Amino acid sequence: MSTDTSIKDPAAGTERAERPQARLSDVVIRFAGDSGDGMQLTGTQFTNTSALVGNDLSTLPDFPAEIRAPAGTLPGVSAFQVRIADYDIHTPGDAPDVLVAMNPAALKTNIGDLKRDGILIVNTNEFSKRNLVKAKYEHNPLEDGSLDGYRVYPVELTRLTREALADLELDNRSRDRCKNFFALGMCYWMFSRPLDNTIAWLEKKFAAKPILAEANVKALKAGYNYCDITGVFQNRYEVEPARLAPGLYRNINGNSALSLGLVAASRRSGLPLFLGSYPITPASTILHEMARYKNFGVTTFQAEDEIAAVCAAIGAAFGGSLGVTTTSGPGLALKSEAINLAVMTELPLVVCNIQRGGPSTGLPTKTEQADLLQALFGRNGESPLAVVAAASPSDCFDAAIEACRIALTHMVPVVLLSDGYLANGSEPWRVPAVEDLPDLRVEHASNPEGFAPYRRDPKTLARPWAIPGTPGLEHRIGGLEKEDVTGNVSYDPDNHQRMVELRAAKVARIADELPPLEVDGEPGGRLLVLGWGSTLGAITGAVNLARERGLQVSRLHLRHLNPLPNDLEEILGRFDRVLLPEMNTGQLALVLRGRYLVDVKTLSKVQGRPFTRGEILAEIESMLEA
Amino acid sequence: MATAPPLTRKDFQSDQEIRWCPGCGDYAILKGLQTVLPELGIPREKIVVISGIGCSSRLPYYMETFGFHSIHGRAPAVATGLKLTRPDLDVWVITGDGDALSIGGNHLIHALRRNVGIKILLFNNRIYGLTKGQYSPTSELGKKTGSTPFGSLDAPFNPLALALGAGATFVARTVDIYQKHLVEVLRQAAAHQGSAFVEIYQNCNIFNDRAFAYMTDKDNRDEQAVYLEHGKPLIFGNERDKGLRLAGTELEVVELGTGGASEADCLVWDAHRSSPNLAWLLAQALPPRFPTPLGVLRSVETEPLEQAVIEQIERAIDRQGNGSLETLLHAGDTWTVS
Numbered sequence: 001m002s003t004d005t006s007i008k009d010p011a012a013g014t015e016r017a018e019r020p021q022a023r024l025s026d027v028v029i030r031f032a033g034d035s036g037d038g039m040q041l042t043g044t045q046f047t048n049t050s051a052l053v054g055n056d057l058s059t060l061p062d063f064p065a066e067i068r069a070p071a072g073t074l075p076g077v078s079a080f081q082v083r084i085a086d087y088d089i090h091t092p093g094d095a096p097d098v099l100v101a102m103n104p105a106a107l108k109t110n111i112g113d114l115k116r117d118g119i120l121i122v123n124t125n126e127f128s129k130r131n132l133v134k135a136k137y138e139h140n141p142l143e144d145g146s147l148d149g150y151r152v153y154p155v156e157l158t159r160l161t162r163e164a165l166a167d168l169e170l171d172n173r174s175r176d177r178c179k180n181f182f183a184l185g186m187c188y189w190m191f192s193r194p195l196d197n198t199i200a201w202l203e204k205k206f207a208a209k210p211i212l213a214e215a216n217v218k219a220l221k222a223g224y225n226y227c228d229i230t231g232v233f234q235n236r237y238e239v240e241p242a243r244l245a246p247g248l249y250r251n252i253n254g255n256s257a258l259s260l261g262l263v264a265a266s267r268r269s270g271l272p273l274f275l276g277s278y279p280i281t282p283a284s285t286i287l288h289e290m291a292r293y294k295n296f297g298v299t300t301f302q303a304e305d306e307i308a309a310v311c312a313a314i315g316a317a318f319g320g321s322l323g324v325t326t327t328s329g330p331g332l333a334l335k336s337e338a339i340n341l342a343v344m345t346e347l348p349l350v351v352c353n354i355q356r357g358g359p360s361t362g363l364p365t366k367t368e369q370a371d372l373l374q375a376l377f378g379r380n381g382e383s384p385l386a387v388v389a390a391a392s393p394s395d396c397f398d399a400a401i402e403a404c405r406i407a408l409t410h411m412v413p414v415v416l417l418s419d420g421y422l423a424n425g426s427e428p429w430r431v432p433a434v435e436d437l438p439d440l441r442v443e444h445a446s447n448p449e450g451f452a453p454y455r456r457d458p459k460t461l462a463r464p465w466a467i468p469g470t471p472g473l474e475h476r477i478g479g480l481e482k483e484d485v486t487g488n489v490s491y492d493p494d495n496h497q498r499m500v501e502l503r504a505a506k507v508a509r510i511a512d513e514l515p516p517l518e519v520d521g522e523p524g525g526r527l528l529v530l531g532w533g534s535t536l537g538a539i540t541g542a543v544n545l546a547r548e549r550g551l552q553v554s555r556l557h558l559r560h561l562n563p564l565p566n567d568l569e570e571i572l573g574r575f576d577r578v579l580l581p582e583m584n585t586g587q588l589a590l591v592l593r594g595r596y597l598v599d600v601k602t603l604s605k606v607q608g609r610p611f612t613r614g615e616i617l618a619e620i621e622s623m624l625e626a
Numbered sequence: 627m628a629t630a631p632p633l634t635r636k637d638f639q640s641d642q643e644i645r646w647c648p649g650c651g652d653y654a655i656l657k658g659l660q661t662v663l664p665e666l667g668i669p670r671e672k673i674v675v676i677s678g679i680g681c682s683s684r685l686p687y688y689m690e691t692f693g694f695h696s697i698h699g700r701a702p703a704v705a706t707g708l709k710l711t712r713p714d715l716d717v718w719v720i721t722g723d724g725d726a727l728s729i730g731g732n733h734l735i736h737a738l739r740r741n742v743g744i745k746i747l748l749f750n751n752r753i754y755g756l757t758k759g760q761y762s763p764t765s766e767l768g769k770k771t772g773s774t775p776f777g778s779l780d781a782p783f784n785p786l787a788l789a790l791g792a793g794a795t796f797v798a799r800t801v802d803i804y805q806k807h808l809v810e811v812l813r814q815a816a817a818h819q820g821s822a823f824v825e826i827y828q829n830c831n832i833f834n835d836r837a838f839a840y841m842t843d844k845d846n847r848d849e850q851a852v853y854l855e856h857g858k859p860l861i862f863g864n865e866r867d868k869g870l871r872l873a874g875t876e877l878e879v880v881e882l883g884t885g886g887a888s889e890a891d892c893l894v895w896d897a898h899r900s901s902p903n904l905a906w907l908l909a910q911a912l913p914p915r916f917p918t919p920l921g922v923l924r925s926v927e928t929e930p931l932e933q934a935v936i937e938q939i940e941r942a943i944d945r946q947g948n949g950s951l952e953t954l955l956h957a958g959d960t961w962t963v964s
Contacts, residue, residue, distance in 0.1 A: 250956075263951065274710070295942040298939075299710055301706070301707065301710060308733050311703035312706050315707030315708035315711075316707040316710070318708055319707075319711050431956055431960070434952050469715060470671055474691050476689075476695065478686070478687075478695025479679075479695060
C-alpha cells in the first residue's frame with residue numbers, strides 16, 4: 001500500500017489517476033466508532049454536504065445513553081447512518097452499502113447489518129490485542145476470514161492521520177482526534193463530494209483555535225488525497241441531485257423542525273411563547289434551541305422538575321401566553337396530574353413528548369412509539385385531550401403548528417408525539433413561505449357583559465380565554481369540578497355528568513374541521529397499510545416496493561390520533577385487511593379495535609430501532625399471499 | 627384614565643359561600659389579605675391568587691380577583707410561569723404546611739432561590755386538615771394522629787430556616803389571630819419585589835386545636851413571643867423584662883433590670899442585613915428555650931427573576947433585532963431546487 005499522503009488541494013488534481021466513475025441512484029453509508037471518535041459529527045458533515053449537492057437523504061443516528069462508555073468497548077459504540085439518493089426517499093435505508101468501522105467494537109456491533117459484498121473501511125491501527133479483547137473478539141476478524149464476502153479496505157487511519165499532521169504542533173492525542181475527518185475525506189472522494197462546506201464549517205467551529213481547524217482540514221484533505229493518489233478504491237461513485245419539488249431546501253432534524261414550528265406558531269398567533277422544560281433525552285435539544293430564540297420573545301424556563309415545567313407552562317397559558325412543555329415518556333408520566341389540570345381548567349397547552357424506549361428509564365437514546373396509550377389515557381378520570389403525531393423529521397414543523405392550532409382554537413391540552421428517531425434523524429426540508437402558514441390569531445375575552453368563564457363557543461365548545469389584567473373578568477378556575485357556564489365549584493351529580501360529556505364533545509369536535517384523509521393508492525381493496533408517527537418512511541418505502549412487485553396495496557397515515565378523523569372508520573371498511581406497523585405491541589390497533597370493531601393486524605417492533613422497509617414488505621407479501 | 631373610587635375590603639369578597647369550619651384560623655387570614663389588598667392601589671384584575679390543595683388552598687375562591695386553585699404542592703410553579711410571562715400582575719400563592727413543605731417542597735425552595743416576585747403565604751397549622759388529621763411535616767415529634775397512633779417519629783421542618791436556607795429574600799412570621807400584626811406583615815410582603823415568604827401560624831380547631839396556645843393564650847402572649855421591629859432591640863416579657871442577646875455565635879435570653887443586662891445589651895433588629903446569619907439564629911429560636919420570633923426576619927432586595935428574564939430578552943432583541951420568522955426559517959445552509 002502506498003503511503004504517499006502529501007497534502008494537495010483536491011481541486012488542483014495534478015496527478016489524479018482517472019478512475020471509472022459509476023453512477024449510483026441510492027447508497028447507504030454508516031459511520032461507526034467509539035463514542036469519542038466523533039461519528040455523529042462525521043455523519044452530520046457527510047449529510048450536510050450531500051444536502052448541498054442536492055441529494056435527497058435520510059439519517060439515522062444511533063448512540064449510547066452513556067456520554068463516554070469505556071473507550072473501545074461494545075457499549076461505547078456510536079454510529080450514524082445516512083442514505084443519499086437521486087430520487088425521493090423515505091427511510092435511512094435498511095442495510096448499509098458502506099460501513100466505516102473505526103475500531104473492533106464498531107466492527108463487531110455493525111458488521112451484521114452490512115450488505116453482502118458491501119464496502120467495509122476499517123482502521124487497522126485500532127485492531128490491537130487489547131482492543132480485540134475489549135470488543136470480545138477471540139481472533140482478529142481482519143485475519144480469520146470472517147469478513148470474506150465483503151469488500152474490505154484496511155486502512156491505517158490512525159498512522160496516516162498522524163503522519164499527515166506531523167508538521168503541526170500537536171500531541172498525538174490531538175492528532176488522533178482528527179482521524180474521523182481523514183475517514184470523512186475518504187468518503188468524500190469515494191462519493192465525489194466537495195470539501196468546501198466542511199472546511200468552512202471547521203474554520204468557523206475552531207475560529208478560536210485555528211490550529212485545530214488546520215489539523216482537521218488537513219486530515220480531511222489527506223483522506224481525500226489518499227484515495228486520489230493510492231487508488232485504494234477501484235471505483236468512484238456519483239449520486240446525482242434528486243428531483244425534488246422546486247423550492248428552497250435545508251437539511252433539518254426533527255427537534256429543530258419542532259422548535260421552528262413552535263416559534264412559527266408563536267409568531268402566527270401573535271402570542272409570546274413560554275417553554276417550561278426539564279432536561280431529558282431525547283427532548284433536551286428542543287430546550288437548547290428554543291433558548292436561543294429570545295429575540296423572538298421566547299421565554300424558556302428550565303424548571304426544577306418535570307412537574308414544575310408543565311405547571312409553569314400552565315401558569316403562562318393562564319396569563320395568555322402560548323404555553324409549551326417538552327419531555328419524553330418518563331417526564332410525561334410525571335406531568336400527568338398537571339396535564340389533567342389543563343384538561344379541567346380548559347387552558348391551551350402543548351405537551352411535546354419525544355418518545356423513547358420504555359418502560360421506566362428504558363432505552364433513553366433509542367426510539368419507540370409506546371407512549372400512545374399514555375398520551376391518550378394516562379390520567380385519572382375521564383380526561384380527553386387532543387393527540388397529534390409527527391411523521392418525519394421535517395414534518396415535526398407542521399405537526400408542532402397543528403398542535404398549537406388545536407390548543408389555541410379549542411382551549412385544550414394537546415400532546416404532540418414525536419420520537420427519538422425523528423428527533424435526531426434529518427432530511428431535506430422545503431422551507432415554507434411564512435404567508436402560507438396557518439393564521440393562528442386568537443382573541444382573549446374582553447367584554448364583561450354576559451361573561452362567564454365556562455360559557456362555551458357554540459361551534460367548538462371552547463370556553464373563553466379570559467386572562468388576568470382584563471377589568472371585569474375576574475374569575476376563579478381550578479381542578480375541582482366546575483359548574484357548567486359559571487365555572488363555580490360544583491359537586492352536583494347531573495352537572496358532573498354534563499361536564500364530563502361536554503369536555504369529551506369539545507375534543508370530539510376537533511375532528512369536524514380536519515381535512516379528508518388521503519389514501520395513497522386504490523381507495524379500497526385487499527390490503528391497507530395504516531400507520532402513524534415515524535413509521536411513515538418505512539411504510540411508504542415498503543408499499544412502493546410492494547407495488548413494484550405487482551402487489552396491490554394502499555397506504556394511509558394518521559396525523560390525528562385523538563380525535564380520530566371522522567372518515568377513518570369508513571375507509572377501514574373498504575379494505576379486506578388492515579396492517580398496522582407500530583413500534584409498540586399494538587397500541588393504536590387496540591384503540592381501533594375497541595372503537596371500530598375492526599380486525600387490525602399489528603406488526604410490532606420494539607427494538608429501539610425503526611422499522612426497515614424489508615420488515616414491512618415481508619409482512620405485506622405474507623398477508624397478500626395468504 | 628379617570629381615578630376610580632378607592633377599593634375596599636368588600637370589593638375583594640367574592641360571591642362564593644365560605645366553606646371553612648366555623649372557628650378556623652383561615653377566616654382571619656382571609657380578612658387580613660382582603661384588608662391589605664385594597665391599600666395597594668392595584669386594580670383587582672391585576673391581582674392573581676394561586677393555591678395548591680388543602681384547606682388553605684380554597685382561599686382563591688373567596689377573593690374577587692383572578693384565582694387559580696391548582697394541584698397539590700404545585701402553586702409556586704404555576705405562579706412562577708405566570709409571573710415570568712406577566713410581570714405586570716401581583717401574584718400571591720396560598721399554601722399550607724403539607725402543600726408547601728411535603729408534596730410541594732421542591733417547588734417552594736426553587737421559587738425562593740430564584741427570587742421570583744411572588745408572595746407565598748404558608749398557613750401552618752401543623753396538621754393535615756382536609757384529609758382529616760394526619761401529622762404534617764411541621765407536626766412536633768411524637769405527635770399522635772390518625773396515621774401516627776403511637777406518635778410520629780420524624781423530625782419536623784422549620785419553615786423559616788428552610789426558606790432562609792433556600793436563599794429567600796423576604797422571610798416573616800405572623801399569627802392568624804393577631805390581625806394587626808398579620809396585616810402589617812402582609813403589607814411589607816406586598817411591598818417586597820422578589821419572593822416573599824410568610825409563615826402564618828394558623829389554628830385548626832378541629833384536628834389540632836390550640837397548637838399555638840402556648841404563645842397565643844392571653845397570659846403568654848408577651849412572655850412567649852418576641853416581636854421583631856426593625857431598628858429596635860429584641861425585648862419581650864409581660865413586664866418587658868427580658869431580651870435576646872448575642873452570645874458568641876448563639877442567641878441567649880437575658881433578664882433585664884437590676885443585676886441583669888440592660889436594653890443596650892440586646893440585639894437590635896436589622897431585617898435588611900444582607901447576611902442571613904442573624905435571621906437564621908432567630909429562625910432557630912424555638913420554645914421552650916426562646917420566645918417565638920414574630921415579624922420580618924429578613925427583607926433584602928435583589929433583582930427578581932422576572933426582571934432578569936425580561937432584560938435578557940430585551941438585550942437579545944437589541945443585539946439581534948426583533949426576530950424575523952422568514953429569516954429564521956431560511957437560516958443555515960440552504961439550496962434551491964428549480
